[in-house]
Amino acid sequence: MTELLVGLIIGIFIMFIVVNINKTKKKRSLKLVQEAVPTELACRIPEGLPIISRLEDSLNSEYMEKVKKRVLANHPNWTETDFNWRLFELKRYFLLAGILKSVPMFSDEVDEIWHEMIMFTKEYENFSKKFFGSFLHHSPNVERTPIPHERALFDWMYLHLFEIYPNSTKLWGGFLKNPLSKTFLEEVRSASDEKLFDKYFRSFDPIKPLQTKLLEQLKNDIEKAEEMKRQNKSLRKKIKTDDTYSMLLPAMVFLSLYEQDSYTEKMSQLLNKDAGTSGGSVYACGAALSDSNDHSGGSGCSSSGCSSSNCGSSCGGGCGSS
Template sequence: MIVIGIFIFILLFICLAIVLFSIFGKKQPKLLIENIPDQLGLLENVPKNILIEKLNSSLEDEYITHVKNRFLKENPNCTEADFEWRLFELKRYFMLAKILKKVPMFSEEVDEVWHSMILFTKDYEQFSNRFYGNMLHHYPNTSQAPAPQDRAFFDWIFSQLFSITEFSWKSWGDFFKEPLDKKTLAEFRTMSKEDLIHKYFKNNEENTAIITYLIEQMKLQLGEAESRYQKDQKGDFSKQRTFGDMTGLSLVMVFYSTFYFDEYWDHAKEFTYATVSSNTSGCSSAVFCGVGSDDSGHHSGGGHDGGGDSGGSSCSSCGGGCSS
């Protein structure tokens, strides 16, 4: 009996050690500058163009160095890698603001770097004029009403263009949690490319290839969703288990937004990646920090019928002095 008791004790000890190691023994991923994806993590099938090169050339090295030094001085708990990863995501946001008429800012962490850039007013104005052709203003969020479909459209567009890293998921907050707006889906299903461009996009020679790609992707996924529904009304998808290319999850979003809008999350949560936003430093969830607006009169805010509200609460770092 004593031998059996000792054996059971040892077995329980081993099991406990395994459990504790699985919880605490895994090394937390570190933010390393060398792990930042090239070309803003643009996905392989996205048409290559001059936008990334133009964006980088519009941001002079000396300007970014000044921004980084100020940011790190005001945020002593942040490392140079923290700044570079946030800047990486901000550049992605700037790309979206170049393509779309309305782009909410959902990340406090990313927005803080934008704030630091704006403080160097002359350099920021020069960057805006070089990349956008006019001033990209930053306005704080003044509405408390959430507009989750604005976040859903952001998630869909983001996932068509960019690899979603673990830092992306943490800094922007969980992706794919809200359904796409029914009206948006109906418009992409029935409207012509020209009409869609007029409503949703900023069209010029630099953007044409990417805009065409995005419209074709949405129309393709709408057709795929209909085809899958005819075969299996519940939907048959594989669970996303890794960061990176998440266009598969965007199809999940389109499917359940189309056929199960009111019960979207009950279905979609079975396939989405694990929630990791609670581990982020600075912000614990996606929050709406403000909107960008250029001098052409198109606000880069949430929604497609006016208004700049979005999912999440207002960001504490966005006071009345955010605009430039």
């Protein structure tokens, strides 16, 4: 009788695990918008275009066809468009990995394409060396520990570099939930470019102009935040924009520097749930942003949007070349 009871309990426990695993799989199934991916990774910054060409040239077409075939065989419910969007976002990730020394992978969906690329070991090694000049290692984050600053830095870089689409938001789980590290921002404000490049940026000559441009932009955002602090400006000007995220990035820096404890609360006020979609209304720094009916001057500042972000990652801070 006792053995029967124990067996029953074990059976129920196993069923519980199986049911929850199936629920988890269902939660991870994304329904993407079935539209063609943009050209040139929809990069905003001209300095990025030569690097994107280098990236595309490094991805052998025969190699990527094999990856695609393997991925679609493992995911029979995916369309070619589903694959193409995940690959599109992985290419964006690779560009970021060429800029910074450490870039965590924050999307399980995008990471699936990376995993399959690595299965073709020789082709993947050839790609890494041709594009990065060295092997790009994939280091899984077994503990799935949140790394808020690294996610915030990823978002800041990503949103300065690229146009945002509904599928981008879905695949990365949203943007700008986490503040940048105040210590990091103060270091960027005070340290020499040489020191910052040595500590944070990948040594990669072809991408140096783009790295320089992004560092200048980050310093500019810090200056805007400082000016806003000096003038005691409000974060309450309502605007309408087709590009909510990029308009709000300087105030992401402001809140990270001066109001970090209330960052999440302030972000939820500054950015509505439709962030990144056309015509969304947001609240941003009063003197920094103006709509078409307001041509007043003032220092530029805006705020990071708060859209929910899955900080779950299959790859932690170790993603990068060793």
